[in-house]
Amino acid sequence: MILITDGGSTKCDWILMDKTGNVVLKTRTKGLNPAVVPEENIKERILANKELLPFLNKITTVDFYGAGCGTKTPIQLLTNILSEIFSFAEISVNEDMIAAVYSATLEPGIVCILGTGSNSCYFDGKIIHNGIESLGYSLMDEASGNYFGKRLLRDYFYKKMPTQLAIDFENRFNLDPDEIKTHLYKRHNPNRYLASFAEFIFTSKEVNGYFYKLISEGMLKFIEYRILCFKESQNVPIHFIGSIAHFSEDIIKECMKPYNLELGKIIRRPIDGLIEYYKQHKLQ
Numbered sequence: 001m002i003l004i005t006d007g008g009s010t011k012c013d014w015i016l017m018d019k020t021g022n023v024v025l026k027t028r029t030k031g032l033n034p035a036v037v038p039e040e041n042i043k044e045r046i047l048a049n050k051e052l053l054p055f056l057n058k059i060t061t062v063d064f065y066g067a068g069c070g071t072k073t074p075i076q077l078l079t080n081i082l083s084e085i086f087s088f089a090e091i092s093v094n095e096d097m098i099a100a101v102y103s104a105t106l107e108p109g110i111v112c113i114l115g116t117g118s119n120s121c122y123f124d125g126k127i128i129h130n131g132i133e134s135l136g137y138s139l140m141d142e143a144s145g146n147y148f149g150k151r152l153l154r155d156y157f158y159k160k161m162p163t164q165l166a167i168d169f170e171n172r173f174n175l176d177p178d179e180i181k182t183h184l185y186k187r188h189n190p191n192r193y194l195a196s197f198a199e200f201i202f203t204s205k206e207v208n209g210y211f212y213k214l215i216s217e218g219m220l221k222f223i224e225y226r227i228l229c230f231k232e233s234q235n236v237p238i239h240f241i242g243s244i245a246h247f248s249e250d251i252i253k254e255c256m257k258p259y260n261l262e263l264g265k266i267i268r269r270p271i272d273g274l275i276e277y278y279k280q281h282k283l284q
Contacts, residue, residue, distance in 0.1 A: 003059045003086070004278060006099050006271045007066035009033040009116040009192050010145075012045075013271040016055060021279040027051040031116070034077050035068035035136065036189050043081050062089045065099030065274075067117060070134070096270075097121050101128055103273025104239040104265050110230055112222070115242035116195040118144035120226040122236075131229040137191035143215075143222035145195030145244055151214055152197050153180065162210050169200060202247040215248050219255040228259065237264030 001024065004015045009031040016025035030045045031037060037045070046052070062082050068074050075093045082091045101111045101123045112120040118141045122129040137146045155161040156169055157177075169175070183193045201211050227233050238261050245252065246268035256263055267273055 002061040005064040007032045021283045033068035034074035059089045064093045067096045070095040100241040102277040103270040109236045110238045112240045114244035116145045117141045122230045143218035145198040146191040149194035149197035237262045239264040240266045241270045
């Protein structure tokens with residue numbers, strides 16, 4: 001049996017398939033990004049999922065695709081943990097960008113992730129090319145959940161948020177400054193904490209003028225820094241993966257027009273595309 005995992009900072013999707021491609025189990029754990037989740041918590045989060053436990057010794061392959069898994073140290077860390085849990089399985093750990101590409105296209109294109117964090121790459125049909133090294137939520141991650149959460153907090157405390165929206169924001173979240181600073185500087189997963197505020201935008205019944213401006217500014221920055229950095233951007237479709245992209249499709253289209261960019265697929269959950277990729281190309 002093969003276990004495919006798409007892991008982000010907020011959540012982690014697990015798909016268990018048999019050798020014929022039938023999905024045996026779909027389940028979810030908390031996020032396992034090794035850049036922000038302490039090592040001791042990673043194993044704990046996996047084993048907390050009771051649906052996985054009966055299959056631990058039956059799994060022969062674990063293909064893990066995760067945020068924060070683009071360098072040797074976190075790859076080795078997760079490989080060691082997964083090898084301990086799935087003791088009869090061959091373990092492969094790769095960055096989430098590979099899963100995003102597999103779920104979106106087999107043809108040349110630019111693939112973008114807009115989730116808790118953000119990233120992009122150019123796929124030439126065979127090889128993934130990372131244009132810019134990602135430095136995470138504190139310095140980059142334009143148009144991500146944590147980017148928009150940060151913008152909301154800044155606008156609220158700088159009194160730039162429209163009055164009624166500020167009242168709604170206060171009613172929905174704990175905005176005590178000490179509470180916010182504790183989460184940001186003393187607790188784990190500050191990027192996930194910031195991204196939780198972005199729900200204020202993307203669960204709204206309508207995209208009002210303030211939200212439209214906020215999303216547009218973030219998307220334009222993402223295009224400038226993470227799409228136009230690829231010279232191929234004028235000649236290939238641009239695919240987007242993640243909930244932020246799913247809820248912002250119309251604004252993404254508008255932001256791409258001035259640059260004459262071609263919008264490709266927008267996929268909310270990459271794990272669904274990943275299942276089809278494995279059925280067609282890995283399990284044949």
